[in-house]
Amino acid sequence: MRLVIAKCSVDYVGRLKAHLPLAVRLLLVKADGSVLVHSDGGSYKPLNWMSPPATLRTVAAADSELEEGVVEQWIVQSTKQDDKLIINIYEHVHESSHDLGTDPGLIKDGVEADLQRLLAAQIELLGSGFTLVRREYFTAIGPVDILARDANGAAVAIELKRRGDIDGVEQLTRYLELLNRDPLLAPVRGIFAAQQIKPQARVLAADRGIECLTLDYDTMRGVDDSASRLF
Structure with a gap:
């Protein structure tokens, strides 16, 4: 340069x-x-x-x-x-x-892979009694980010996004339609989890019977104590 x-x-x-x-x-x-x-x-x-x-x-x-x-x-x-x-x-x-050499590129913190890894390790954030089945659960149309079971043993598919919008809800809907054809899993319900979820996505998720969950990335990785906040 x-x-x-x-x-x-x-x-x-x-x-x-x-x-x-x-x-x-x-x-x-x-x-x-x-x-x-x-x-x-x-x-x-x-x-x-x-x-x-x-x-x-x-x-x-x-x-x-x-x-x-x-x-x-x-x-x-x-x-x-x-x-x-x-x-x-x-x-x-x-x-x-100055010869700056080859740049390795930007490595983003808080990408979906990080959220997936942290939520899999802290599966109890989904609710009491939840257990992890596996990450990247394969389907014919792509991998579901996390497949878990709730306290009653029912299957739950979780789609993770940094910023949740309507497209993410549509994606999870397609996964749920396919997973519910599997007699070994059905009935399967869905959770749409993200750091931020747009209001339109929440409305669509509620209409589809999908639960929304907002994730606090800093708390999940242990750099912020939400319990000690004033606000």
């Missing part, structure tokens, strides 16, 4: 036009060909940018007739369309390059 702090103006020319007047900014040139223009504010969003694939051509003042005061011009051209990002640099403040 190439980092350049420079006093510059920026023009975006193409499907739309945009202009950034003269100011000191951070220019990022990434290995994937993208170029981003940042200020010292505005959070993480760049003021302007060119997405890859793109080419960067540098024009020096000595090689061309640039505007007065411009020491270097960057022309960032999209290779997919006619859009251009034109950066006129009036003063270089700092420049450095």
Whole structure:
């Protein structure tokens, strides 16, 4: 990654036009060909940018007739369309390059696999007397996140989501229709469990006879004591 702090103006020319007047900014040139223009504010969003694939051509003042005061011009051209990002640099403040290597990618905390693992280990959160049959219970249309039995020995299918919406309820409905064809399991009821459940999903679940359960992820992984909260 190439980092350049420079006093510059920026023009975006193409499907739309945009202009950034003269100011000191951070220019990022990434290995994937993208170029981003940042200020010292505005959070993480760049003021302007060119997405890859793109080419960067540098024009020096000595090689061309640039505007007065411009020491270097960057022309960032999209290779997919006619859009251009034109950066006129009036003063270089700092420049450095760094090889960041291959990024392993974002590993999200609290994904459905984590919720599944924690709920399987704390199956009593579903209610007193619940026992785990297995995680990832296979069906012909996909695996049910958790299959359990309640205190009366009845089978219960649990579908887990980080954010529960109507699609999740529909998914669990399909699982229940299939599981209830199995004489060794039927009758099977469903529990739709998530960290957040949308009101529309709750209404649909109630209409389908499916129970909703809101999971407190921090409490489940032992980093928050819900009993000691004031609110």
